[in-house]
Amino acid sequence: MTCEFGGNLYFKLASSMILPLLLSAGLLMSAETTPAAGDSATPPAAAAPKPKKICTTTTELGSRLPVRVCRTPEEAAALAQASKEAVQDLQKVGAASSK
Numbered sequence: 001m002t003c004e005f006g007g008n009l010y011f012k013l014a015s016s017m018i019l020p021l022l023l024s025a026g027l028l029m030s031a032e033t034t035p036a037a038g039d040s041a042t043p044p045a046a047a048a049p050k051p052k053k054i055c056t057t058t059t060e061l062g063s064r065l066p067v068r069v070c071r072t073p074e075e076a077a078a079l080a081q082a083s084k085e086a087v088q089d090l091q092k093v094g095a096a097s098s099k
Contacts, residue, residue, distance in 0.1 A: 055070040071079065
């Protein structure tokens, strides 16, 4: 589809929509960095340090590609505990059905 002035109509429509989008994004970015008139000049709070993560490489069932999984020590402990409980539950069900 072409417009009467020559050129691609889709290109002209897209370029006419990009400029307002870029301008509004620029205004939003400048609004976030400017402090309000009543704010005092306090330094921003120090960001909390990222928790150290433990990374392991495992191979998923049915795949030959290794997958790297990173977890915090708390997440790793919670996953180990949940796995341990799941195995115990399965063993209880297996023991109950064999009697």
